[in-house]
Amino acid sequence: MAPKTIGILTGGGDCPGLNAVIRAAVRKGIMAYDYRFKGIQKGWKGMMECLWQPLDLDEVSGILPKGGTILGTSRTNPLKTADGADQVIENMKRMKLDALIAIGGDDTLSVANRLHQEGAAVVGVPKTIDNDLNMTDYTFGFDTAVNIVTEAIDRIHTTAESHNRVMVIEVMGRHSGWIATHAGIAGGADMILIPEKHYTMDDIVNSIKERHQRGKDFSIVVVAEGVMISSEKGEDLVVSKAGKDEFGHVKLGGVGQVVSEEIEKRTGFETRVTVLGHLQRGGTPTAFDRVLATRFGVAAIDLIHKGDYGKMVSLQGTQIVAIPISEAVGQLKMVGDDLYDIARIFFG
Numbered sequence: 288m289a290p291k292t293i294g295i296l297t298g299g300g301d302c303p304g305l306n307a308v309i310r311a312a313v314r315k316g317i318m319a320y321d322y323r324f325k326g327i328q329k330g331w332k333g334m335m336e337c338l339w340q341p342l343d344l345d346e347v348s349g350i351l352p353k354g355g356t357i358l359g360t361s362r363t364n365p366l367k368t369a370d371g372a373d374q375v376i377e378n379m380k381r382m383k384l385d386a387l388i389a390i391g392g393d394d395t396l397s398v399a400n401r402l403h404q405e406g407a408a409v410v411g412v413p414k415t416i417d418n419d420l421n422m423t424d425y426t427f428g429f430d431t432a433v434n435i436v437t438e439a440i441d442r443i444h445t446t447a448e449s450h451n452r453v454m455v456i457e458v459m460g461r462h463s464g465w466i467a468t469h470a471g472i473a474g475g476a477d478m479i480l481i482p483e484k485h486y487t488m489d490d491i492v493n494s495i496k497e498r499h500q501r502g503k504d505f506s507i508v509v510v511a512e513g514v515m516i517s518s519e520k521g522e523d524l525v526v527s528k529a530g531k532d533e534f535g536h537v538k539l540g541g542v543g544q545v546v547s548e549e550i551e552k553r554t555g556f557e558t559r560v561t562v563l564g565h566l567q568r569g570g571t572p573t574a575f576d577r578v579l580a581t582r583f584g585v586a587a588i589d590l591i592h593k594g595d596y597g598k599m600v601s602l603q604g605t606q607i608v609a610i611p612i613s614e615a616v617g618q619l620k621m622v623g624d625d626l627y628d629i630a631r632i633f634f635g
Contacts, residue, residue: 291385292323293591295342297356298330298363298395302416302428303572304580305356308390310347311584317344320592325382330391331398332363334375337382351581352571365398372398376407386591390414392426393616396599400612403597410590411599411612412583416568419463422615423601427580432459432567433469439563440474440507447505453495453550453558457543459567460511464622466567467511472630477506479630480546482513483621491516491546492553498635499556508550510543582607 293316297305309326316322324342327333340346340358350357365371375398379387386408389399392415399409413420418429436458447454456476458466464481471479478494480486495506547560572580579602586600586607598609 290321290323291591292325292383293588294325294327294334294339294379294382294384294387295358296327296330296333296387296389296391297358297360297414298389298391298398299360299414300362300392300416300568301355301360302414302568303354303431303570304427304576305358305360305390305414306347306350306353307427307572307577307580308412308414308584308587309342309357310350311581312388312588313342313347314344315585316588316591320588322588322591325384326358327387329359330361330363330395331365331375332361333359334378334387335363335365335371337378339382351577354568354570354572362394364394366401372401372405375402376405379407386410386596388412388587388591392417392420393619396420396612397616400597400616403612408591408594408596409612410587410596411615412587413599413601413615416466417460417463418465419619419621420615421618421620422599422610423620424604425579425602427572427576427583428568429465430575430579431570431573432466433473434573435567435570436466436470436509436563437473439561439566440470440476440509443561444475444507447507450557451504453506453508453547453554453556455508455510455543455547455550455558455560457510457512457560457562457564459563461513462619462621463513464511464627467509468622468626468630471509472633474509475507475633476509476630477503478508478634479627480508480510480514480516481622481627482511482515484627485517486514487517488546488549488553492550494635495550495556496554499554501635506556508546510546512542514542516542516546
């Protein structure tokens with residue numbers, strides 16, 4: 288019997304740790320099960336167009352510490368067309384894939400779940416630096432992003448104190464504020480604004496004023512990009528760039544500038560904004576993310592070997608477990624009051 292051929296793809300936004308998953312899956316699959324691998328290029332776009340590259344031990348050698356993904360990625364959504372899922376399944380046959388590992392967040396795994404429902408042999412690996420994917424305690428890439436943001440806060444802290452400024456730092460977090468909350472606590476932020484909570488500009492400005500009245504002449508405000516703030520007219524200020532991606536998500540960016548301008552206008556305090564943007568995605572993964580991604584890659588191949596398809600590997604406590612992909616998608620994991628209440632202790 289010919290050895291199985293496994294496809295691997297990385298979808299959605301890149302993040303540190305993707306290459307560690309690829310490396311682990313390929314090494315375990317070849318060394319333990321004599322599998323063959325094809326790396327699908329550019330995420331679901333590659334599955335729609337049959338774009339692939341060979342993956343062998345030589346191709347994955349040395350990629351553990353590298354950020355990004357050697358396979359490339361995209362935000363292509365096969366389900367935008369009525370026959371998209373059928374086309375992907377047909378292309379799996381054309382590429383002679385016995386199974387497919389889909390590495391990605393809610394959007395990528397929603398496609399994987401649909402393919403499983405249509406009978407495809409698919410296994411999921413959770414990936415999002417926002418850490419908002421349901422049914423896993425952590426996703427790889429998150430720890431790296433938090434460390435990058437924390438270092439940025441530390442650096443900005445010194446210049447804020449030197450110039451007696453309010454410094455607003457905009458970080459990633461479309462629907463949830465995990466990065467903002469963790470990095471804000473770690474970096475000693477004086478206020479953390481996250482999408483899970485509702486704010487008025489008065490709330491923000493009054494907190495800054497109270498802090499300065501107590502003799503603190505600088506402040507650090509961390510803002511997740513997906514925060515909505517009520518205006519004086521009671522309307523939500525939804526700040527975005529023009530356009531949406533193929534999964535219908537508005538392209539965010541700019542709420543930090545709005546907050547910064549309003550603080551300076553209403554308080555008279557000199558205020559500056561820093562948008563960290565894609566710095567949070569780039570660079571080499573932390574040790575935690577390398578280990579977690581490696582464990583995920585090994586577990587994904589073991590699921591394929593057992594024929595346990597339609598599952599996603601997940602970190603629960605200290606254990607890697609398999610849960611149905613359907614339980615992981617469609618409902619995001621949000622920052623709870625318990626963690627945010629800890630952050631609040633240090634506001635002002």
